[in-house]
Amino acid sequence: MSEKKPSRLALGVALLLMGLILVSNSQKTYISTNDSFANEPVSIKGFTQENIQSVAIAKKILIPDLGIDLEVKEADVKGGYWEVFEDKAGWGKGSGLPGQVGNQVIFAHARESLFLPLRSVKLGVKIYLLTDLGWYDYQVTDIKEVNPREIEVISPTDDETLTLYTCSGYQDSKRLIVTAKPI
Numbered sequence: 001m002s003e004k005k006p007s008r009l010a011l012g013v014a015l016l017l018m019g020l021i022l023v024s025n026s027q028k029t030y031i032s033t034n035d036s037f038a039n040e041p042v043s044i045k046g047f048t049q050e051n052i053q054s055v056a057i058a059k060k061i062l063i064p065d066l067g068i069d070l071e072v073k074e075a076d077v078k079g080g081y082w083e084v085f086e087d088k089a090g091w092g093k094g095s096g097l098p099g100q101v102g103n104q105v106i107f108a109h110a111r112e113s114l115f116l117p118l119r120s121v122k123l124g125v126k127i128y129l130l131t132d133l134g135w136y137d138y139q140v141t142d143i144k145e146v147n148p149r150e151i152e153v154i155s156p157t158d159d160e161t162l163t164l165y166t167c168s169g170y171q172d173s174k175r176l177i178v179t180a181k182p183i
Contacts, residue, residue, distance in 0.1 A: 056097040056100070056131055056133060057074055058106060058131055059132065061129055061130075061164075063118075063125065063128075065122075066117040066121060070089045070114065071089070073089070073090055075090030075093055075107075082107070088108070089107065089108040091106050092104075096160065098136040099160070101160055104160075106162070108166055115166035119176065122140070124140060126139055126140075127162065127164075138162045140180045143176070143179075145176055145177070146175050146177055153175075153179075159181070161181065162180040163179055163180075164177070
């Protein structure tokens with residue numbers, strides 16, 4: 001009986017160490033994977049700099065049901081990729097504008113203080129965007145996970161669409177896409 005106790009203790013310690021190593025490795029991968037979020041292809045076909053009225057760009061996004069209240073900053077395209085901010089949401093330059101036909105894309109890292117709460121979003125949840133022209137109200141109509149290269153989810157649309165984009169899945173290997181329409 002006493003021979004089994006040390007072996008169980010050794011097994012417990014070994015399992016604990018393996019768990020710590022896995023957590024440590026997953027955190028390293030998480031940071032590294034987040035860096036790749038900024039290196040995904042974007043398309044701004046059909047939208048030019050002359051079309052942008054800075055007063056119409058979202059400055060803030062509010063999703064009260066999820067506790068999201070974030071500043072939104074215009075994200076330039078650099079080397080074919082939208083820049084991703086560490087502390088705020090980005091509006092993808094070249095995407096649509098509130099109150100106009102087109103697919104406006106707002107994205108942020110899947111972090112607690114950013115878009116991580118989107119993982120709990122439900123159909124019908126209300127989203128509010130603030131611009132210099134006023135508030136725009138939307139309601140979630142679709143929620144899905146896609147592979148990072150499935151960029152058709154951020155393609156231009158024939159109606160006013162708001163697309164929220166963040167990481168999800170095991171070690172952030174997928175993208176969570178939340179689509180909303182004006183109400």
